[in-house]
Amino acid sequence: MSCSSSSGSEDDDEGFDSYRKGGYHAVRVGDQFAGGRYIAQRKLGWGQFSTVWLAYDTTTSAYVALKIQKSAAQFVQAALHEIDVLSSIVDGAISDSKFVVQLIDHFKHTGPNGQHQCMVLEFLGDSLLRLVKYNRYKGLPMNKVREMCKCILIGLDYLHREHGIIHTDLKLENVLLASTIDPAKDPVRSGISPILERPEGNINGTVTSLIEKKLKRRARRAVAKISGQRASMGGMGEAPKPGRNIDGIDVRCKVVDFGNACWADKQFAEEIQTRQYRAPEVILQAGYSFSVDMWSFACIAFELATGDMLFTPKVGQGFSEDEDHLALMMELLGKMPRKVVATAGAxxxxxxxxHGDLKRIRRLKFWPLNKILIDRYKFSESDALEFSEFLSPLLDFAPEKRPTAQQCLEHPWLMDKDCS
Structure with missing residues (x-):
C-alpha cells in the first residue's frame, strides 16, 4: 500500500455511497490519466480523502502509486497542502536516500463527480502495520527493529533539520516497506506484464466489485458466526499461532503520508497525531515542535519490538480518554514533573x-519500561536494559529534553547497524 490514513487504508473498502459529486472518482482497470501517461492496474487502498491505485507510467516504464483525491473543496485543499509539503522535500537522489516517499508528479483529473487532484508517488510495499499483522502481533527480531528504526530516524532527521517539517501523524500505517512482503504482489518481482488497455466487459468495475465484496463479507460473517457457535460448544479455542519467519523480508522503509504535516513555524492544527501515538503536550494543549514526532517514534519502536501498542487509552467511568492516556503515561514513566504540569498548557x-496528581484517576501502578519488557515480553535483562535506555529519553514528559532524530542515530543501540 503506497499511502495511508488520508491516503490508503488497511480496512475492507471505502463503501460505494462515497462515489458521488464531491466524492471519490470511480476508477476501472485500464483507465488512463494525465493524457494517457498513467494506466490504472489495480487498487492498492483507500482513505477518508482518496483512493490509491497501482498505475503504470508509460513514459518511464515504471510502476507508481496514483493517489486520487475526492473532489469536494476541502479535499482539494488538503491535497494541495500535501503536494506543497512533498514538493518542498523532493530533492532527487538526496531525498531518495533519506527514507521519505518521493512525489513524482501531480495533476488534475475531471470525472463525473468533479475535478480530482491527483498525486503520483513512488510505488512502495506494505505498511509496518501489515508487517506486524503478518508476524501475528509477535515482537519482530531486534536486528529488524533496529534497521527499521534507523530508516525512520534518517527520514525524521531529514524532515526536521533540513526542511523544518513536523510530520504530526507518525504511526505504523504511515511507514511503508520499500517492497512488498509477498513477492507475488510486487508488480516488478512477480513478472506480470502491465495492463495497457481496458479489459473487455469492465463497465463499472469499482462499484460492482464493492457490491460483490459486501455480499461476500455478509456470507463470511454468517459462516464465522456458525463456526464460533461450534467452537464455544466444544469449549476449545484455537491455539495461538507462532510468528511467521520474516528473515527473508527486506525491512528498509520510508515515511509516507504528509497530509497532516506542517512547518514548525507555520502550524495549522492544535490537535494532532493519532490517539495512541499522541504526545502529552498535545493532550495538554501546550504547543508542540519536532519532539512530538520523537514521542510517536518511540511508540512505533516499542510496537515493532513487542507487537503491542505502548498506550491504548479508553474512556472510563468518570474519566475521559485523555485522562486515561495521561494515567497510562504516568504508570510507565512516573509522576509528571510539577514544573511540566505548571507550565504545561491550556x-x-x-x-x-x-499537587500534580490526576483529579479523577487516583491509584496508579508504576511499572517501568525495562520491567515490562522482561515481565510481559520475556526480554533478556541485557536486551531490556539496552532497548529501554534507547527509548526512555524519547518518552520524557518535558519535550525539550527528548533527543532529536540526529542524536538518536548516534545512540549505541543503533550504532554499526546498516540501513543503506
Missing part, C-alpha cells in the same frame, strides 16, 4: 490538582 487544570 488543559492542565482540567486534569491535574495543585
Amino acid at each position: 488543559k492542565s487544570k482540567d486534569f491535574f490538582d495543585r
Whole structure:
C-alpha cells in the first residue's frame, strides 16, 4: 500500500455511497490519466480523502502509486497542502536516500463527480502495520527493529533539520516497506506484464466489485458466526499461532503520508497525531515542535519490538480518554514533573490538582519500561536494559529534553547497524 490514513487504508473498502459529486472518482482497470501517461492496474487502498491505485507510467516504464483525491473543496485543499509539503522535500537522489516517499508528479483529473487532484508517488510495499499483522502481533527480531528504526530516524532527521517539517501523524500505517512482503504482489518481482488497455466487459468495475465484496463479507460473517457457535460448544479455542519467519523480508522503509504535516513555524492544527501515538503536550494543549514526532517514534519502536501498542487509552467511568492516556503515561514513566504540569498548557487544570496528581484517576501502578519488557515480553535483562535506555529519553514528559532524530542515530543501540 503506497499511502495511508488520508491516503490508503488497511480496512475492507471505502463503501460505494462515497462515489458521488464531491466524492471519490470511480476508477476501472485500464483507465488512463494525465493524457494517457498513467494506466490504472489495480487498487492498492483507500482513505477518508482518496483512493490509491497501482498505475503504470508509460513514459518511464515504471510502476507508481496514483493517489486520487475526492473532489469536494476541502479535499482539494488538503491535497494541495500535501503536494506543497512533498514538493518542498523532493530533492532527487538526496531525498531518495533519506527514507521519505518521493512525489513524482501531480495533476488534475475531471470525472463525473468533479475535478480530482491527483498525486503520483513512488510505488512502495506494505505498511509496518501489515508487517506486524503478518508476524501475528509477535515482537519482530531486534536486528529488524533496529534497521527499521534507523530508516525512520534518517527520514525524521531529514524532515526536521533540513526542511523544518513536523510530520504530526507518525504511526505504523504511515511507514511503508520499500517492497512488498509477498513477492507475488510486487508488480516488478512477480513478472506480470502491465495492463495497457481496458479489459473487455469492465463497465463499472469499482462499484460492482464493492457490491460483490459486501455480499461476500455478509456470507463470511454468517459462516464465522456458525463456526464460533461450534467452537464455544466444544469449549476449545484455537491455539495461538507462532510468528511467521520474516528473515527473508527486506525491512528498509520510508515515511509516507504528509497530509497532516506542517512547518514548525507555520502550524495549522492544535490537535494532532493519532490517539495512541499522541504526545502529552498535545493532550495538554501546550504547543508542540519536532519532539512530538520523537514521542510517536518511540511508540512505533516499542510496537515493532513487542507487537503491542505502548498506550491504548479508553474512556472510563468518570474519566475521559485523555485522562486515561495521561494515567497510562504516568504508570510507565512516573509522576509528571510539577514544573511540566505548571507550565504545561491550556488543559492542565482540567486534569491535574495543585499537587500534580490526576483529579479523577487516583491509584496508579508504576511499572517501568525495562520491567515490562522482561515481565510481559520475556526480554533478556541485557536486551531490556539496552532497548529501554534507547527509548526512555524519547518518552520524557518535558519535550525539550527528548533527543532529536540526529542524536538518536548516534545512540549505541543503533550504532554499526546498516540501513543503506
